[in-house]
Amino acid sequence: MDKKRVIIVGGGFGGLTAAKKLKSNNLELIVIDKTNHHLFQPLLYQVASAALSPGDIAVPIRGILSNKNNVDIILSEVLSVNKTDSYVQLKDRQIKFDYLILAPGSSHSYFGNTDWEKFAPGLKTLNDALTIRENILRSFEEAEIIEDKSAKNDYLTFVIVGGGPTGVELAGSIAEIAKKTMLKNFRHIKPEEAKVILVEAGPGVLPSYSEKLSEIAKKDLEAMGVKVLVNTRITNVKSGFVETGSGIIKSKNIIWAAGNAASPLLKTLDVELDRAGRVIVESDLSLKGSPNIFVIGDAAHATDKNGSLLPGIAPVAIQQGGYIASLINKEVKGKARKPFVYFDKGTMATIGKAKAVAKIGRMEFSQFIAWFLWSFVHIFFLITFRNRFRVMGEWMMYYFTGRRGVRLITKHPE
């Protein structure tokens, strides 16, 4: 009997979990990713804010799957999917599949204003994080030597667009670096000159949390020196400033954390997508009319038992990846499918040192306890022992010394 071939597109949380749990002795497994590494995305903002190294939160996919039989890993991009003939199209070849698991993730959405991207980079890849890190560090260097007050001000103003978890975590962590860590290293910058502004279109930050936690998060940010502008919509982004309904904010550091758009690959599937470009999947996460093609993670529009959209977070992707692996493992032995059920273990977001918010079931936490939970969970879920050791080391060092580890500018300015 020929082995069934499963292709997994994307080595993020969903794709990697599926790859690990598929019984590859009875299958032929191919993992295709644009990068060579699995990225622990929840800590990516710490690379952008110079707290961690890329190597602390990224691990080669080959390394993770090296002990598995019958796994091929391909560093390449899938350009399209052919449903009728069951193959994926790469740049230079086609690969047929029996099962296809699409976990391509998402990128930033500028709501149609694609020209904003070059003035307000987003944070999805290691390269994005390094670009933002360089920008921040270089701005301090410029501000240190510049004489003109207004120009100096522009370099020391940091605007983060979007008050979801990424925006909040970035704003908190940039406030720490800008108002504390960096300053004793500069002679011509005063703490009050550095401004961190978080702009959110809705009525509060962290909209997926309760009003109470959202309010706590806002207060925590403000206590750290972040100016939080709610109910404020960005109407334009240009080099050096953003325009809002209530005026212009000048800044050399604008970071985009506002919207997600699912991978453009999904458009080639010729199925119904939601407004964010996600595939509206069946109860078994498969494509309507193509039971052998699955979409998981933040590329999928899946709902829980109450009909609410599942959020684009790691636990959802991990559970979906595990579910599909088990479904395929069983189906090749002739067993029937059951629908996917999400088990909500809680969510959390960190704001700064000893400040975070968390909800677990009906319980809500904030301050030190939430932050401690957050630290524990994130170290626990890091892929390898090596990463755990390094990240814990960095965090302890930072907690006690207040120094950021990785304040490096490696690229040359354009």
Added chain:
Amino acid sequence: MDKKRVIIVGGGFGGLTAAKKLKSNNLELIVIDKTNHHLFQPLLYQVASAALSPGDIAVPIRGILSNKNNVDIILSEVLSVNKTDSYVQLKDRQIKFDYLILAPGSSHSYFGNTDWEKFAPGLKTLNDALTIRENILRSFEEAEIIEDKSAKNDYLTFVIVGGGPTGVELAGSIAEIAKKTMLKNFRHIKPEEAKVILVEAGPGVLPSYSEKLSEIAKKDLEAMGVKVLVNTRITNVKSGFVETGSGIIKSKNIIWAAGNAASPLLKTLDVELDRAGRVIVESDLSLKGSPNIFVIGDAAHATDKNGSLLPGIAPVAIQQGGYIASLINKEVKGKARKPFVYFDKGTMATIGKAKAVAKIGRMEFSQFIAWFLWSFVHIFFLITFRNRFRVMGEWMMYYFTGRRGVRLITKHPE
């Protein structure tokens, strides 16, 4: 009394040592560097070979000098020096000095063939190291999926030009990664398909060591699977191959470790330079005719008491930086100068796991003992506790598991 202003150009071993040891309470100190970090260059090849992260061996100069008074740090490039009016010229301004310490380092020399650089990058900066790392990792990815035997061969051939310490350390460490670490992660590459070739124009590798140690280093490399070509001069480098007197070697990974050229800044001094572009300095390391301008590190052509040229290694730069600091500290109090004397504490080069060579005075070491010395000295001299902790962690992990920590491709291919 006005404070004397000392400008230090370059935050490498020499410049940083001078900055640390100058008594800045009585002086005004300005450190100018093109990058924001001090780089522990002896371990740079380990970043290129994916063993260490950039953040493990680089520390922000501001951080190192943050506890010192009257130090200004400027991220900028010095374009020229005006000896008559005692100022340095930056892109957008001039800064006057009473004393000038030039420690700008060196870059690669292609012996006039500047067009070779794009096909055979050298290893001087963090950016260089990341470029080489990406190249190596991407080559394995290409080799894994390519069908054509000859093209696959090109990706799996690594040519290192130059058999000095950098060349030897790179060759050894690429052999380890190519013939051991990586292979269990790939399904379509066999150990014998990976070829590492070290090309040296002279009769042996490590020409600054004894013939005995040079021979041991060559044997060690060969035992690790490196093909060592001595008496072989490179006559041409193009995309995808090098030409030698005895034929063409095809390779997608050509790394240049053959020659050094001192910083072009030195040409603006209008003094005698040696063939490598180094300033021929006086016995107090000052410029002939300009006793307030000093050149140190591998930008200086200084000699020991026997008249031999001092090598371009960290201990020389460190001692010279310390010497100048003490000279200036004393001279501002009216004391006379004494000439610089180099104290040779020994040199060492590593070849691979538990393989190295070292000479200390008349004693020579090789194998495990030299490697142990090397590891100890390098960890001991790393700038901060944080770096020591991280590097030691990585090395222990590698020693026991054989895994390389930082096998990341972050940039997109051009």
